[in-house]
Amino acid sequence: MHTPADSAVAIQGLHKKFKESHALCGVDLQVRQGEVLGLLGPNGAGKTTLVKILTTLLKPDSGHVLVNGWNVTADPEKIRSTIGMAGQYSTVDGLLTGFENLYLIAKLRGVGRRTARRNAEDLLARFRLSGVAGRPAGTYSGGMRRRLDLAAALVGSPPLVVLDEPTTGLDPESRLDTWDAVGELVAGGTTILLTTQYLEEADRLADRITVIDAGRVVADGTSDELKAAAGNRLVVCVAEDHQLDAAARAAARATGVTPMVDRRARRVEAAASDGPAALGRALTALEDEGVQVLEIGLSRSTLDDVFLGLTGRARHRAA
Template identity: 60%
Template sequence: MGNSTLHRSWWTVRESDGPVVRTRNLRKRYPGGTEALAGIDVDINAGEVRALLGPNGAGKTTLVRVLTTLLPPTSGTAVVNGWDVVTKGDEVRASVGVAGQYAAVDGLLTGLENLHLIAKLRGMRRRAARRAAEEMLARFRLELKANQLVSTYSGGTRRRVDLAAALLGNPPVVILDEPTTGLDPESRLDVWESIGGLTAAGTTVLLTTQYLEEADRLADRVTVVDHGRIVAEGTTDELKSAAGLTRLVLRLADGHSLAAAAAAVADATGSAPEVEPRIRRIAATTADGPAALAIVLSTVDKEAIVEIGVQRPTLDDVFLRLTARQEVRA
């Protein structure tokens, strides 16, 4: 496919008005019998950020490789931007910006040269390609390193160049496999801001991540995968509510009554509390936070309590509960 064809297909109107990414009964079995995807059904709408969560080996990266045409599915269907990943691979590749788990940039080129090359491969003319490359360098605060060889970059800086390459040309679909791994907090915030800007312009984003804070902050919806299957899906609020657990948190003025307070919390919540003696903090999960709170307040000396409250489960709690349950079933 020549550059002009690639440029036209990049902006081609989608073949359908349905979800931008759709899979049905998608399966991938590797030689030896390992089934990395065991019947995945996913719908991702235009302008949505979908986070894909799961423990190592859950099938997240395999799904990304199938959606980006790097791996053929064993069976089932996958459609990206209206194009089937098996029969319309060129059109899929022309519609998607991708950043894999590891930076795929050329160490023998400068940051500017890397992005300029990618922009030209996208079908941009020379001047437009250079302008786009310079804009992406500015977005990721890489101007000062633009003319240095990428081989001299730190791992985090190299990752930022890789992400900039994935976003060149504002593709309609961006797939990011653990996009902020190895980045310092400031660079991570830059990436989050860039992702927010993409969706504001209507771009659809699928990201895998090990940072649950990242999913909580960015995702419109979250899909939790384990053993190649979807075990939960919804907004972060829906997943937290479905977890059905709250946390009772208690902090004491001194450590003298810590053991007695921990026993009271255990009786009130019906679960083993987490005790942090250094900060005199006790926490436990409970199905009925208000009732447990009332019992503790009636049992523990109020003068000894510095802080007490009931917290909703975090996305970490939801993730651990879902994947732990799957491990038991397996």
């Protein structure tokens, strides 16, 4: 366990139950100073519950939760003054302008008028919102609103920023936009805990990924470590449609698992836990089956494969 001195967040044995559902069942999690931790999990995994507990909006049933060295149960006010938060749903006021939203938050944080104005203006510029600063936030596009949410989380330069599903529900362009904005926070040295259902997002933004499912941590590591742990994939492409079944049989024999068959791409793919050895067996098996191979090889698992292996289901595509 890291000491509070080098951990922005240190969680041990965290439990939280709602009436009928056990949302968190003994979660351990660390966010080190200066890193971006991606908390990855499908809908209902417990991400928002965890985020609410560490931002002091919800009390834990049991477990130990330290944020910036403070205990969530004993010192919630200290924590609130050292974190910035952007929730799963936009919290900016649509009737107020972008500038007014940020200015008010700065004032609420006890900053003087002149400093509050300067903070708001700096953040608007940083998130490319200066041009729309005087417009009510309700008239912003989804991506602009998300940028304003991120800017709001940064008022007062908190050392830790918590972002709950920052891109869920955004169109692809706004998602890229938000990734850029998060990238800017990272460049500025802010410690970030970011939740997501998107593997691609965790892969792109996070230094380390903790995967949760049904209230439990199921894996933890860098995306490379997670991919390596999932092993290689055997990939075989054949020249003729009618050879696909024979290729699938050969791949099954070589790997011991049921392969995935992509008929359109004339491609057979299977997890190969012993990598090169499986490739050797596959070559033999394919020859036995008389398959004319167009392409054969081992590829590294993707985070999709990792996620599927860990949670037993494909990722949810949020609307």
